[in-house]
Amino acid sequence: MSEARRPFRFGLIGAGVAAEIHVAAMRTIAGVEVHAVADAAPERARALASRHGIPEVYESGDALAERAAVDAVAVLTPHHLHLPYVRAAARAGRHVLVEKAIAHTVAAADELIEACRAHGITLAGIFQNRFTPAARRLRDTVANGGLGRVFLAAVTVNEYRAPSYFLTSPWRGRKAEAGGGVLMIQAIHMIDLLHWVLGMPRRVLAETHTVVHDVEVEDLAVGLLEFEGGVTGVLQATTAAVPAEPPSVEIRGDRGTARVSGSWGHLGFELSTGAPASGQDIPAESDPTEPAVEPYAAQIADFVAAVRHGRPPVVDGVEARKALVVVDALYRSAGTREWVTVDPVPSAAPRR
Numbered sequence: 229m230s231e232a233r234r235p236f237r238f239g240l241i242g243a244g245v246a247a248e249i250h251v252a253a254m255r256t257i258a259g260v261e262v263h264a265v266a267d268a269a270p271e272r273a274r275a276l277a278s279r280h281g282i283p284e285v286y287e288s289g290d291a292l293a294e295r296a297a298v299d300a301v302a303v304l305t306p307h308h309l310h311l312p313y314v315r316a317a318a319r320a321g322r323h324v325l326v327e328k329a330i331a332h333t334v335a336a337a338d339e340l341i342e343a344c345r346a347h348g349i350t351l352a353g354i355f356q357n358r359f360t361p362a363a364r365r366l367r368d369t370v371a372n373g374g375l376g377r378v379f380l381a382a383v384t385v386n387e388y389r390a391p392s393y394f395l396t397s398p399w400r401g402r403k404a405e406a407g408g409g410v411l412m413i414q415a416i417h418m419i420d421l422l423h424w425v426l427g428m429p430r431r432v433l434a435e436t437h438t439v440v441h442d443v444e445v446e447d448l449a450v451g452l453l454e455f456e457g458g459v460t461g462v463l464q465a466t467t468a469a470v471p472a473e474p475p476s477v478e479i480r481g482d483r484g485t486a487r488v489s490g491s492w493g494h495l496g497f498e499l500s501t502g503a504p505a506s507g508q509d510i511p512a513e514s515d516p517t518e519p520a521v522e523p524y525a526a527q528i529a530d531f532v533a534a535v536r537h538g539r540p541p542v543v544d545g546v547e548a549r550k551a552l553v554v555v556d557a558l559y560r561s562a563g564t565r566e567w568v569t570v571d572p573v574p575s576a577a578p579r580r
């Protein structure tokens with residue numbers, strides 16, 4: 229069998245919410261198989277394996293990384309475990325797909341990127357929204373000058389998470405494990421789209437608060453972001469919004485406004501330029517009950533193709549690190565209540 233036709237096998241470390249989405253997406257990609265799963269709670273790994281016919285179950289992520297006959301490992305654990313499991317996978321010569329946030333700190337992200345580079349393996353970080361037609365339309369509209377001179381951007385994340393969200397997975401409420409709250413877990417998706425469209429901000433100013441949930445991390449964040457060319461960004465993010473509404477990124481220029489909104493990968497796009505409607509809009513699904521598998525599948529397929537053709541994936545480690553760098557700058561500003569300069573340059577990590 230030729231290399232291109234051999235099944236591409238994934239092993240999953242972490243069998244929680246993200247794992248279900250990954251399995252659903254991987255199963256839609258021809259030539260891709262989910263071969264193994266590991267979880268610190270073995271019953272979770274066994275349950276996922278039996279639901280989806282995954283042949284091998286491992287008692288630990290390290291054992292899977294070392295012993296499973298897989299081409300790549302998907303790291304789907306709490307954020308503070310991304311670095312050790314990516315390291316283990318890289319040491320074993322497995323390619324790595326890691327969920328957002330790439331790591332719980334920028335320093336951990338740098339170590340993780342360096343480990344993959346040192347072992348010559350391909351690293352991609354999940355930001356599935358970039359693979360939606362709506363997000364691409366937003367980026368193209370701005371890049372093609374469709375809004376005229378851009379002067380304002382707004383990231384609005386009015387989500388709601390019930391107490392059970394933190395009780396079932398307590399790491400989500402712990403700073404040392406998640407790295408942060410609504411900025412790190414929810415808003416990071418829209419922050420990724422924001423810098424993808426406008427480039428990295430030069431500096432940020434932020435406040436964070438824990439207003440409703442009984443957790444260490446913030447459930448409310450507000451901020452300002454200053455971009456090249458005099459574009460001002462405003463950010464508001466909370467997991468305590470009642471009622472919740474679809475998160476959005478809105479870009480305003482002197483000739484129009486464009487907006488993406490939606491959650492779970494169901495993103496819509498709206499463009500208002502004052503010109504008669506010209507069919508560019510993509511309707512946002514108002515209340516999706518299941519995540520959209522297509523954007524995930526598109527990103528995973530890009531990763532598999534990157535490994536097979538020896539090219540970098542669209543969202544490589546350096547690219548996945550950028551949203552974390554912005555989030556980190558927002559946290560540092562919230563600590564000092566002062567503007568913080570954003571340093572987008574990885575310390576020593578070349579692209580891979």
Ligand SMILES: NC(=O)c1ccc[n+]([C@@H]2O[C@H](COP(=O)([O-])OP(=O)(O)OC[C@H]3O[C@@H](n4cnc5c(N)ncnc54)[C@H](O)[C@@H]3O)[C@@H](O)[C@H]2O)c1
Binds near residue numbers: 242268306307413492
């Ligand atoms: N891209 C998205 O839209 C999206 C959606 C959900 C979650 N995520 C990301 O996926 C990752 C996991 O989040 P989740 O919501 O699935 O969390 P979760 O708590 O539902 O699942 C995490 C799993 O990791 C397991 N685990 C904990 N410690 C472990 C260890 N030492 N070794 C092996 N397994 C261990 C837990 O038992 C649990 O089953 C995070 O990075 C999160 O941000 C991304």
